[in-house]
Amino acid sequence: MAKVLVLGAGVIGVSSAYFLARAGHEVAVIDRQRGPGLETSYANGGHVAASHAMPWANPTVPLQLLRWLGREDAPLVFHLNADAAMWAWGLRFLANCAPWRARANIRRVLPLALHSRAVLKELTAKTGLEYDQQSRGILHIFRDDRELSHGAERATVMSEMGCEISVLDGAGCVALEPALAAARDRIVGGVHSPGDISGDAYKFTARLAEVCAEMGVVFRLGTPIWRISKMAGRVTGVMTERGMFTADHYVVALGSYSPLYLRPLGIRIPVYPAKGYSVTLPVTSEAKAPTMAITDDTHKLVYSRLGDRLRVAGTAEFDRYNSDIDPVRADAVLRGAMALFPEAGEEAEAQFWAGLRPLTPDGAPVIGATPISNLFLNTGHGTLGWTLACGSGQVIADIIDGQTPEVDIEGLGMERF
Numbered sequence: 001m002a003k004v005l006v007l008g009a010g011v012i013g014v015s016s017a018y019f020l021a022r023a024g025h026e027v028a029v030i031d032r033q034r035g036p037g038l039e040t041s042y043a044n045g046g047h048v049a050a051s052h053a054m055p056w057a058n059p060t061v062p063l064q065l066l067r068w069l070g071r072e073d074a075p076l077v078f079h080l081n082a083d084a085a086m087w088a089w090g091l092r093f094l095a096n097c098a099p100w101r102a103r104a105n106i107r108r109v110l111p112l113a114l115h116s117r118a119v120l121k122e123l124t125a126k127t128g129l130e131y132d133q134q135s136r137g138i139l140h141i142f143r144d145d146r147e148l149s150h151g152a153e154r155a156t157v158m159s160e161m162g163c164e165i166s167v168l169d170g171a172g173c174v175a176l177e178p179a180l181a182a183a184r185d186r187i188v189g190g191v192h193s194p195g196d197i198s199g200d201a202y203k204f205t206a207r208l209a210e211v212c213a214e215m216g217v218v219f220r221l222g223t224p225i226w227r228i229s230k231m232a233g234r235v236t237g238v239m240t241e242r243g244m245f246t247a248d249h250y251v252v253a254l255g256s257y258s259p260l261y262l263r264p265l266g267i268r269i270p271v272y273p274a275k276g277y278s279v280t281l282p283v284t285s286e287a288k289a290p291t292m293a294i295t296d297d298t299h300k301l302v303y304s305r306l307g308d309r310l311r312v313a314g315t316a317e318f319d320r321y322n323s324d325i326d327p328v329r330a331d332a333v334l335r336g337a338m339a340l341f342p343e344a345g346e347e348a349e350a351q352f353w354a355g356l357r358p359l360t361p362d363g364a365p366v367i368g369a370t371p372i373s374n375l376f377l378n379t380g381h382g383t384l385g386w387t388l389a390c391g392s393g394q395v396i397a398d399i400i401d402g403q404t405p406e407v408d409i410e411g412l413g414m415e416r417f
Ligand SMILES: Cc1cc2nc3c(=O)[nH]c(=O)nc-3n(C[C@H](O)[C@H](O)[C@H](O)COP(=O)(O)OP(=O)(O)OC[C@H]3O[C@@H](n4cnc5c(N)ncnc54)[C@H](O)[C@@H]3O)c2cc1C
Pocket: 007, 008, 009, 010, 011, 012, 013, 030, 031, 032, 033, 036, 037, 038, 039, 040, 041, 042, 043, 044, 045, 046, 047, 048, 049, 223, 224, 225, 226, 253, 254, 255, 256, 257, 275, 276, 277, 278, 302, 313, 314, 354, 355, 356, 357, 358, 379, 380, 381, 382, 383, 384, 385, 386, 387, 388
């Protein structure tokens, strides 16, 4: 049994702590917030979606970027005031849009996504955790034939790699989700991944943290980290506002902030914050609100039914670490939702939120060992942190224990950069 300190209590840090504790380690978690899951894991899209394992960097993106240029409400915006790190990151992102790289990147992420989904289902059954989960799969809808044919091509690639996906026509989509009836004339078809699930990542994180605490994990909340100290090739401790904390092993799960604390140690990983928005509305009409998870590929929005709430999330904005809510972009998300599901929810009670996705240029997380012998990374989960959380937590516990993970993690380490 070793002492392990996990830095960060988002969905990734808490999942790591759970699997480390389950393996018998003495675990502590440090976070600056007053509770777990209060930053990027707070109000995300809710999809646990192996079918989203297609990275953002893919061959359709460069043309879309040109079309969206200058539009304040575009799904993706680069701010010209951004820093050199963003431009360097952006060039790597564009390089990953080449078709062969995009395919290799799906291959990198999909096995972990499928595994993680299965581990989440198993963990849910074992612990009885409730997080407004639903398991009717995820339906991706398309509004023109070209998009549908891209979607169907992707579905074929993913199916070949083990993710069950079927292609539907417009009527098939409405049969699966009757709340889409109002938009029937705008939907030409869709793809459905029946094994995907959805749920509230924050509720999951907060409740899993309670399970962890019952297993003996110590949470040091309200504890901002200042720096990680190193001597003779080993981490010697983590200096915080509340003093120094030490352990045998350290796991960095600081989301978008991870690179800032790794750089002084000589470790550079291209994780950059990609701001996204969500809007959560109380459902006012059972008939008009979807009950299953939906992805609207045209508007790059995802929908999750979380109990009596409807969550819609999306957009990406590259603006350093600024997590302020831009009313134009937030309103674009709400308008998109109201156009697809009119009268589904109470607009006047909409809750707006923005979070910073810790995104790598290839869309895959950074999991594994570092050149510093007792320092490990579990970060950079970008658009898929909730999807990949349980698998990544289990994998990092295995790596620290010197065990071979159950899932292929080829190409997920920091050495690929
Ligand atoms: C709009 C939006 C929609 C999304 N939708 C989905 C989705 O549908 N499905 C999906 O799989 N993923 C989705 N994601 C992505 C997912 O939310 C993230 O990948 C995930 O939350 C990242 O988790 P994390 O634990 O790495 O980061 P975080 O949740 O940000 O956790 C990092 C923790 O580190 C702490 N920390 C940082 N710096 C310090 C410091 N100096 N001292 C102490 N503590 C510190 C923070 O307080 C935080 O709690 C979405 C993201 C956004 C923004």
